[in-house]
Amino acid sequence: MNKIIDFFKNDHIQVALGTGACILILSFFFKKVMQTQISGLESALLGLALAVFEAVRAKKGSVDRFWVKPWFWNLTMLAIVGLVIVRRLYFI
DSSP: OHHHHHHHHOHHHHHHHHHHHHHHHHHHIIIIISOSOOOHHHHHHHHHHHHHHHHHHHSTTOTTSGGGSHHHHHHHHHHHHHHHHHHHHHOO
């Protein structure tokens, strides 16, 4: 049981799970609500943000900064999803 708890306490796992949840939210919205296809750029934004998290996390001396914390990146992912949805609803 301790291995599972330690697994979910890992920052990389928390951000990856948040990214996966955001991808599912975005997919559901485009498939069921808008009934259109998602463009390549809109679907790649979350993966790009995850790659930026990994790059920032790998930088020496940045571990104690707030922008390296999983909650910040999960909120960033949710903001990206919100912006993609608002953009698609109101501007296209």
